[in-house]
Amino acid sequence: xxxxxxxxxxxxxxxxxxxxxxxxxxxxxxxxxxxxxxxxxxxxxxxxxxxxxxxxxxxxxxxxxxxxxxxxxxxxxxxxxxxxxxxxxxxxxxxxxxxxxxxxxxxxxxxxxxxxxxxxxxxxxxxxxxxxxxxxxxxxxxxxxxxxxxxxxxxxxxxxxxxxxxxxxxxxxxxxxxxxxxxxxxxxxxxxxxxxxxxxxxxxxxxxxxxxxxxxxxxxxxxxxxxxxxxxxxxxxxxxxxxxxxxxxxxxxxxxxxxxxxxxxxxxxxxxxxxxxxxxxxxxxxxxxxxxxxxxxxxxxxxxxxxxxxxxxxxxxxxxxxxxxxxxxxxxxxxxxxxxxxxxxxxxxxxxxxxxxxxxxxxxxxxxxxxxxxxxxxxxxxxxxxxxxxxxxxxxxxxxxxxxxxxxxxxxxxxxxxxxxxxx
RNA sequence: GGAGAGAUGGCAGAGUGGUCGAAUGCGGCGGUCUUGAAAACCGUUGUGCGGCAACGUACCGGGGGUUCGAAUCCCUCUCUCUCCGCCA
Numbered sequence: 001x002x003x004x005x006x007x008x009x010x011x012x013x014x015x016x017x018x019x020x021x022x023x024x025x026x027x028x029x030x031x032x033x034x035x036x037x038x039x040x041x042x043x044x045x046x047x048x049x050x051x052x053x054x055x056x057x058x059x060x061x062x063x064x065x066x067x068x069x070x071x072x073x074x075x076x077x078x079x080x081x082x083x084x085x086x087x088x089x090x091x092x093x094x095x096x097x098x099x100x101x102x103x104x105x106x107x108x109x110x111x112x113x114x115x116x117x118x119x120x121x122x123x124x125x126x127x128x129x130x131x132x133x134x135x136x137x138x139x140x141x142x143x144x145x146x147x148x149x150x151x152x153x154x155x156x157x158x159x160x161x162x163x164x165x166x167x168x169x170x171x172x173x174x175x176x177x178x179x180x181x182x183x184x185x186x187x188x189x190x191x192x193x194x195x196x197x198x199x200x201x202x203x204x205x206x207x208x209x210x211x212x213x214x215x216x217x218x219x220x221x222x223x224x225x226x227x228x229x230x231x232x233x234x235x236x237x238x239x240x241x242x243x244x245x246x247x248x249x250x251x252x253x254x255x256x257x258x259x260x261x262x263x264x265x266x267x268x269x270x271x272x273x274x275x276x277x278x279x280x281x282x283x284x285x286x287x288x289x290x291x292x293x294x295x296x297x298x299x300x301x302x303x304x305x306x307x308x309x310x311x312x313x314x315x316x317x318x319x320x321x322x323x324x325x326x327x328x329x330x331x332x333x334x335x336x337x338x339x340x341x342x343x344x345x346x347x348x349x350x351x352x353x354x355x356x357x358x359x360x361x362x363x364x365x366x367x368x369x370x371x372x373x374x375x376x377x378x379x380x381x382x383x384x385x386x387x388x389x390x391x392x393x394x395x396x397x398x399x400x401x402x403x404x405x406x407x408x409x410x411x412x413x414x415x416x417x418x419x420x421x422x423x424x
Numbered sequence: 425g426g427a428g429a430g431a432u433g434g435c436a437g438a439g440u441g442g443u444c445g446a447a448u449g450c451g452g453c454g455g456u457c458u459u460g461a462a463a464a465c466c467g468u469u470g471u472g473c474g475g476c477a478a479c480g481u482a483c484c485g486g487g488g489g490u491u492c493g494a495a496u497c498c499c500u501c502u503c504u505c506u507c508c509g510c511c512a
Contacts, residue, residue, distance in 0.1 A: 043473065048480080050481060053493085058443060059492090060492050079493090080492090083492080367471095367472095
């Protein structure tokens, strides 16, 4: 969430900037300011009452020690009213804090100045493209037919075991999947990211910390018995490593990578682009996460984009990089670049990565701060993350784009991992 | 799953109703000493909120209660450890 200070100091600026996200924040901002103002005066008043109570209690303590029971009892009479008053003030203050908080979390992150205006993904701006469009002869077959032809992914079997959107990878398909994971992790390691294997389930606090709760509750699988959530992305457990943490400035940037399966209910998206590997309830992804110094976070973002571009290039896929417009930017992001790869049989661009700078928006929720040397006050850090990469659509594009008469040709960089050159 | 013990500052570890935000040790930071370092000694060393500041206030796992006053007593939840059982 945004910091109160920012909203208090520049309310109009916040409102103006959020217009890029097609968000009319006028009312919210006004509400926040007025609730905060009353919160402050309540606190001042309550602190005064508590101070008086504390000093009376001390006096009573002293009187008791001196054996002056009567005087002490007299003082006690005065405390009753004070106590009641403090209780009322305390309740009001708690109420105001709750209200303030619920308003604050409704405000999305402020977009970076470079974010273009726009309503939907149609308004995203292509900033770069690369790779070579494959020119395939003969019948071009979509990946869901290829997976059947080579018997490498069984969607129906997954339906039998679990339900739609939980495919079973088999034989070279399974090996292909494992190869991609290992390749992505090795690349991330080479780029200086420390590998972590996080839990695949998180508690409420973690889901809240990265913003999945309360707004996206319905998108996560929830184990009610233990009140745990299956992670929709490694971002959740990995970023929450830093919840309530104060880092040293010299520790920044912190770079973590994690491979995890991801679980998404995808409620409300039935029937749309769900064919084959395009949209699954469980899929694999390698994520990269950085905690950066605020002054450096956009350099870091650029480096993360360059990093993702590097691995897409190694895979030999035609791709484009988009700068997301205000309307398509996620609630928590200040600036996001999407990577899409071209899938020749579907004749579609498929989103395979999303690289974002959240600035201090997540950090504020997480209470993730750093301390400058010699400086006493801890300051909110910036968090960034990106997919590097999400597997199913990469696999879909590789299957379709690399289909030959001999089978599916593996990209050069994967052969050491797959141990074979063709899926046939 | 059954029985017991426990949760205190970066860590270790005192504190069982009254100047306790909390002894002491370690660690960290600053200084003295030293050619430099170590040792020794001195000082300093949590976070949030309110306040221009002085300062006030809250926080001893979470929540609630008793009391003029709670780290300390009561209730409840969570977690950790030990033993037993079960098990990859």
